[in-house]
Amino acid sequence: MSTVILLDSEAVQALGDPNHAKHRRVLSHVEVVAQRRRRAVPVTLVVPTTVRVEAGWDRTDRRWAFANHLRITDEPLSPAQANVAASIRGRTGVSVTDAHLGAVIRATSATSITVLTSDPKEVSSVDGGRAVNVVAV
Numbered sequence: 001m002s003t004v005i006l007l008d009s010e011a012v013q014a015l016g017d018p019n020h021a022k023h024r025r026v027l028s029h030v031e032v033v034a035q036r037r038r039r040a041v042p043v044t045l046v047v048p049t050t051v052r053v054e055a056g057w058d059r060t061d062r063r064w065a066f067a068n069h070l071r072i073t074d075e076p077l078s079p080a081q082a083n084v085a086a087s088i089r090g091r092t093g094v095s096v097t098d099a100h101l102g103a104v105i106r107a108t109s110a111t112s113i114t115v116l117t118s119d120p121k122e123v124s125s126v127d128g129g130r131a132v133n134v135v136a137v
Contacts, residue, residue: 003043004110005033007072009097010118011137012047012055016067022118022137029116029135030070044110045072048100075104092125102126 007015007026014022015030033043047057052074057064077085077100084106085099094102098119105113106128114133115123123134 002110003112004108005045005114007047008117009051009055011116012057025137046075047072048075048104050097050100054097088126098122098126105130
């Protein structure tokens, strides 16, 4: 069983700013991932690259050093995912970042998907019917 945990823009912003009101909440989920990894449970933290851009996460900026050490994988918008994201955006009117999140959800082979988000309704509109554990931050 493999698990993927996806971060939306506010989760990334909260993670990158210790003074953010939701920093501790997001960090607690990341700590759970670290515990699971120590027990050899396959868990991957993922951020769609468009989400990273919207949140302002520049991996070369020293202000993001802490987040860079958390082993969060970038999920680029591939040509195939761009088609899926464009279709999602056209049908639902969600933001580009939410459409990319939906494309990642639909493309993942993980058996368990969790999304840390500030807007659970958006996730349900882009998940393509996949079973997703939505955690409101």
